[in-house]
Amino acid sequence: MRRYSEKMDRLVGSVIREIFKMMADPQIISLAGGSPAKESFPVETIREIADKLIAENPVQMLQYGVTCGHMPLREAYIEHMLKPKGIQAEVKNVLTCTGSGQGIYLICDVFVDKGDAILVESPTFLSTLNVLNKIGARLIPVSTDENGLIVEDLEAKIKQYNPKMLYTIPTFQNPSGRTIPAARRRRIAELSAEYNMIVLEDDPYGELRFRGEAVPPIKSFDAAGNVILLNSFSKIIAPGIRVGAMCAADDIIQKIELVKQGADTHTPTLTQAICAEYLNRGLLPAHLDEVADIYRVRLDAMLDGMAKHFPAGCKYTKPEGGLFVWTELPGDIDCSELNKKAIEKHKVAFVPGSPFCVDPADGKHCLRLNFSSSNAEQISLAIERLGGLIQSEL
Amino acid sequence: MRRYSEKMDRLVGSVIREIFKMMADPQIISLAGGSPAKESFPVETIREIADKLIAENPVQMLQYGVTCGHMPLREAYIEHMLKPKGIQAEVKNVLTCTGSGQGIYLICDVFVDKGDAILVESPTFLSTLNVLNKIGARLIPVSTDENGLIVEDLEAKIKQYNPKMLYTIPTFQNPSGRTIPAARRRRIAELSAEYNMIVLEDDPYGELRFRGEAVPPIKSFDAAGNVILLNSFSKIIAPGIRVGAMCAADDIIQKIELVKQGADTHTPTLTQAICAEYLNRGLLPAHLDEVADIYRVRLDAMLDGMAKHFPAGCKYTKPEGGLFVWTELPGDIDCSELNKKAIEKHKVAFVPGSPFCVDPADGKHCLRLNFSSSNAEQISLAIERLGGLIQSEL
Numbered sequence: 001m002r003r004y005s006e007k008m009d010r011l012v013g014s015v016i017r018e019i020f021k022m023m024a025d026p027q028i029i030s031l032a033g034g035s036p037a038k039e040s041f042p043v044e045t046i047r048e049i050a051d052k053l054i055a056e057n058p059v060q061m062l063q064y065g066v067t068c069g070h071m072p073l074r075e076a077y078i079e080h081m082l083k084p085k086g087i088q089a090e091v092k093n094v095l096t097c098t099g100s101g102q103g104i105y106l107i108c109d110v111f112v113d114k115g116d117a118i119l120v121e122s123p124t125f126l127s128t129l130n131v132l133n134k135i136g137a138r139l140i141p142v143s144t145d146e147n148g149l150i151v152e153d154l155e156a157k158i159k160q161y162n163p164k165m166l167y168t169i170p171t172f173q174n175p176s177g178r179t180i181p182a183a184r185r186r187r188i189a190e191l192s193a194e195y196n197m198i199v200l201e202d203d204p205y206g207e208l209r210f211r212g213e214a215v216p217p218i219k220s221f222d223a224a225g226n227v228i229l230l231n232s233f234s235k236i237i238a239p240g241i242r243v244g245a246m247c248a249a250d251d252i253i254q255k256i257e258l259v260k261q262g263a264d265t266h267t268p269t270l271t272q273a274i275c276a277e278y279l280n281r282g283l284l285p286a287h288l289d290e291v292a293d294i295y296r297v298r299l300d301a302m303l304d305g306m307a308k309h310f311p312a313g314c315k316y317t318k319p320e321g322g323l324f325v326w327t328e329l330p331g332d333i334d335c336s337e338l339n340k341k342a343i344e345k346h347k348v349a350f351v352p353g354s355p356f357c358v359d360p361a362d363g364k365h366c367l368r369l370n371f372s373s374s375n376a377e378q379i380s381l382a383i384e385r386l387g388g389l390i391q392s393e394l
Numbered sequence: 395m396r397r398y399s400e401k402m403d404r405l406v407g408s409v410i411r412e413i414f415k416m417m418a419d420p421q422i423i424s425l426a427g428g429s430p431a432k433e434s435f436p437v438e439t440i441r442e443i444a445d446k447l448i449a450e451n452p453v454q455m456l457q458y459g460v461t462c463g464h465m466p467l468r469e470a471y472i473e474h475m476l477k478p479k480g481i482q483a484e485v486k487n488v489l490t491c492t493g494s495g496q497g498i499y500l501i502c503d504v505f506v507d508k509g510d511a512i513l514v515e516s517p518t519f520l521s522t523l524n525v526l527n528k529i530g531a532r533l534i535p536v537s538t539d540e541n542g543l544i545v546e547d548l549e550a551k552i553k554q555y556n557p558k559m560l561y562t563i564p565t566f567q568n569p570s571g572r573t574i575p576a577a578r579r580r581r582i583a584e585l586s587a588e589y590n591m592i593v594l595e596d597d598p599y600g601e602l603r604f605r606g607e608a609v610p611p612i613k614s615f616d617a618a619g620n621v622i623l624l625n626s627f628s629k630i631i632a633p634g635i636r637v638g639a640m641c642a643a644d645d646i647i648q649k650i651e652l653v654k655q656g657a658d659t660h661t662p663t664l665t666q667a668i669c670a671e672y673l674n675r676g677l678l679p680a681h682l683d684e685v686a687d688i689y690r691v692r693l694d695a696m697l698d699g700m701a702k703h704f705p706a707g708c709k710y711t712k713p714e715g716g717l718f719v720w721t722e723l724p725g726d727i728d729c730s731e732l733n734k735k736a737i738e739k740h741k742v743a744f745v746p747g748s749p750f751c752v753d754p755a756d757g758k759h760c761l762r763l764n765f766s767s768s769n770a771e772q773i774s775l776a777i778e779r780l781g782g783l784i785q786s787e788l
Contacts, residue, residue: 004649005507005559011652017461035458043452050664051445058437065431065620098492098636098658105657113399131656164397196397238456240663255398258405262525263499263657268443268665271635284685289413387560 007011011134012146013357015126022343029382031369032349034174034323037298040291040375041238042283049277053270061270068257068309069096069245070272075243077245081231086220091252095257098267100204100244104128104167106229106263107200107246109253112137117161121149121357122364123326125174125202128167131353141358146317148173148180151187153365155343158195170204170218175368178322179215186221193224199251204244204336205322207288212294212320225249233275235323236288241271292321297323301371301376302383311394323372326353328365331394335367338393346385405528409520414451415735423776425744427762428568428717432767433694434685435632436677447664455664462651464666465491470673471639473628475625480614486644489651492661494598494626494638498522499642500596500657501622504649507530511555512573515543517720517757518603518748519568519596522561535752536560542567542574543583552589559592566755567715569750569762573714587618592646598638599716601682604690606657606714618645624630626652627669631680631718635665666728686715693719695770696763696777703781717766721746722759725788729761730786740779774776 019032050219051056056062067072074094097103104127112118114136122141132139140161143153149168157163168188171178180188192199201218219229220269233241242389246256260266278284303326307315313330335352342348353366371379413426448455461466468488476483491497498521506512506531514523516535526533533553543562552556562582564574575580586593595612615622622642627635640650654660662681696719700710707724723729727744728746736742747760765773 001590002645003505003592005503005505007507008504008649008652013652014655017655033458036451038457041452041456043448043456046456047448052443054437054441058435058441059432060439060634062437062634063432064427064628064633083468098662101656102658109399111399112395113401116399127656127659134653134656160788196395198397199585210593234458239458240454240456242536242658242660243663251396255402258402258407259528261408262495262528263523264636265521265633265638268492268636268662271662295600301596306654315694380402389396 007134007136010136012130013131019339019349019351023349025347028343028349029374029378030346030349030372031374031382032351032381033373034283035373036235036239036257037294039263040294042287045278045283046238046274048272050270051096053240053273053392057225065266065269067261067266068253069094069267070269070276072280073245073272073276073344076276080246080279080284082247083296085217087217087229087247089247093247093253095246095253095260095268096272097246097260098264099234100230100241101127102263103230103244103246104202105131106256106259108132108135109259110252111198117163119154119157119166120358121160121173122358123175123353123366124167125169126355129358140173141153141362144178146178148178149188151184151191154188155191158191163197165200167193167200167202169202169359171215171318171392172208172324173265175324175351175352175353176326177317177319179231180301182215185216185218186359188218189221189223192222192226194372197226201229203229204235207236208291208295208323209321210292210299212254220246228252235274236284236291237278240293241274243267243271243275250330278320295372297376298371299373299378301379302371303381306378307384309384311391313389314390320355325369327367327369329367329390332365333390333393334364338367338389342389348382348385348391350386359382401521401528401530404523404530407649412746413743413745417743419741422737422743423772424743424770425765425768425773425776426550427764427767429632429767430629431688434688436681437488437675439672440632442580443668444664445495447667448650455667459660459663461655462647462658463488463661464663464670466674467639467670469669473692474673474678476641478613481623481641482613483641483704486623487641487642487646489654490661490666491638491640491654492658493625493628493636494596496657497624497638497640498594498596499525500650502526502529503653504646505592511557513548513551513555513557513560514752515562515567516752517747517760518561519563520749522596523752533752535756538570538572540572541578542572543578543582544628545578545585548582550604552591557591557666559594560586561594561596561614563596563610564601568715569718569745569747570710570714570720571611571716571718576609579610580603580615581620582612583615583617585699586616586620593621595621595623597623598629601630602685602689602717603715604686604693613641622646630678631669631672631683635668637661637665637669653708670676689766691770692765692768692773695773696765699774699777700781703778704782705785708749717764718767719763721761721763723761723784726759727787730761732761732783736780736783742776742779744780753760781784
């Protein structure tokens with residue numbers, strides 16, 4: 001009998017991974033994952049940059065690096081991804097990480113003890129729920145509407161639970177696709193100052209805007225230094241390179257660096273340097289336009305299909321970017337069961353809503369649909385099939 | 395006032411990092427770090443392999459990969475690094491990680507709760523002590539002699555403390571350079587079975603043998619499936635790519651995979667694929683011979699210098715490989731103070747022994763000397779200066 005740590009009793013595997021095991025049949029159209037379109041990867045540029053970096057600076061690429069991150073990437077992140085959003089930062093405010101997922105893990109390790117109250121949006125990113133559950137946090141869902149987090153409920157929950165941290169994905173949220181407007185963001189920053197609460201602003205999707213106006217990050221309203229902005233290069237360059245970056249008060253960065261020393265010493269230098277060079281060449285804006293052109297068509301195919309084929313009473317979000325649409329079904333359909341039928345009989349996969357919710361019942365009638373990893377034709381076909389299945393279940 | 399997690403109170407920064415801050419003067423000869431020789435990196439091969447991988451298989455290199463690791467690397471690790479050492483394993487027994495440091499972190503997360511008794515060699519790797527201290531483990535040092543871990547003391551400590559895990563670096567140990575002989579290894583494996591104790595066999599240096607005969611891993615004696623063998627590509631290919639790999643019972647690998655999902659989703663694919671291709675081309679044995687040729691000269695310069703210049707009464711290890719020599723000084727010299735003087739007045743840096751010990755007093759008169767990152771001439775000069783300084787302190 002193994003003597004695993006007590007934490008392991010609380011750790012469940014990713015539901016998405018289980019769904020992927022059901023999807024061995026290549027005929028299945030997947031609206032389940034969250035992978036970027038493979039067509040969007042800037043392959044030749046990455047290839048050329050990698051070759052140049054190893055040729056010109058081999059020792060720096062191959063020797064141990066520093067834990068807080070490859071300096072050129074920290075500087076490029078400030079210049080190209082923070083300044084344009086109205087965030088003033090120095091390198092002491094920046095740490096790079098092995099994907100933004102590692103950022104979540106490190107930040108939770110630095111702030112959260114077993115039993116601590118932590119606020120999360122309802123629904124929210126399931127991997128963050130897993131990380132917080134493993135630690136044994138007391139997860140408190142905050143209500144959301146079509147504009148994301150409801151700040152009145154946020155304040156009520158803060159007063160009630162004295163939480164250490166709020167975890168939020170304010171732009172093109174996973175799984176809902178919702179975006180929190182500027183006024184609410186300002187209020188979230190104010191509340192974080194007033195109640196000495198950390199805000200972990202997870203923003204892996206914010207650059208993926210296909211229409212509408214950009215909204216400033218919560219971090220841009222952060223006078224008290226309580227907001228940690230976390231970004232990812234997974235959706236804007238490529239996920240397989242595993243690079244993320246964060247911006248926070250310097251005392252927070254120092255603590256995160258201490259934990260990262262033990263977690264993986266440092267993020268690989270070559271992959272960080274590829275991101276730095278990509279940013280410094282000024283390639284990102286045009287690339288994001290190209291990515292938006294790919295995804296806009298796919299999102300529209302999904303929304304058009306839903307308008308046509310989903311039964312009356314289905315509610316769904318209409319995001320202006322990101323990767324996901326969130327749907328709530330009428331009646332009493334269990335979406336986990338629906339997903340099994342969709343995969344087996346209709347060759348379509350999605351992710352049911354429950355794993356995104358602190359209380360699984362809150363997501364029972366919901367589903368997350370991804371539009372980035374299949375093409376418009378496949379999406380149209382999948383939505384038509386799914387609409388028919390939902391109709392038949394009502 | 396920040397509300398950090400309680401864990402953070404127990405986490406101290408790496409002492410080595412503090413020493414590096416004192417070493418801004420480029421005139422200083424460093425025997426302090428643990429970096430491999432920059433001359434040893436197979437730069438052109440890595441460059442060519444990286445280019446080929448991105449050209450031939452761009453989507454696999456850039457899209458999300460699986461958490462347990464890039465399949466070609468898992469297979470190559472079995473074929474080229476486990477089979478030759480008498481270890482039979484399937485891919486379900488293998489997980490790759492972001493440097494072997496991440497392996498230590500994940501394994502500790504999976505097995506260790508606050509208050510759990512964990513056995514460690516005295517002295518041992520300071521980063522592992524930091525990780526275990528952060529969790530709040532009860533660290534129990536096991537006595538060592540010139541042949542490493544003393545198995546009689548190990549059994550006595552097992553009976554006394556019922557530990558969940560033993561952490562050991564059996565070959566060219568950090569910091570001592572000592573290697574545990576085969577008979578003791580067999581006994582360690584037997585004890586792990588008898589007392590249901592996990593053995594974390596950390597082996598980042600085992601391939602760096604300059605003379606003498608290889609000793610089989612503890613894992614090769616592991617009938618009960620309680621030994622986890624952890625290897626690193628940092629010292630045999632390059633550390634900046636951050637790739638490690640481990641071999642364990644499949645139920646353990648599954649748990650580690652669950653934790654790794656949250657920790658960084660997966661290790662970057664490109665860096666893993668570089669290691670796989672390097673192994674599959676059969677390049678490692680000849681490369682290790684070249685590395686050994688570089689390091690043997692440096693080690694001999696260190697040992698010759700110590701024989702000549704260190705005062706009588708200094709005891710030191712004479713390793714057949716690895717990166718480190720461990721020295722115990724006569725008299726009552728505080729090696730932390732000695733290190734400050736060595737840096738300031740003699741332009742030589744090392745790491746004092748205390749941070750490698752559960753009880754700092756056990757390492758007060760000891761120092762760790764690294765011979766991989768300076769050349770033979772620098773090492774001879776540094777040892778001569780250090781010998782003079784020690785003499786003057788007696």
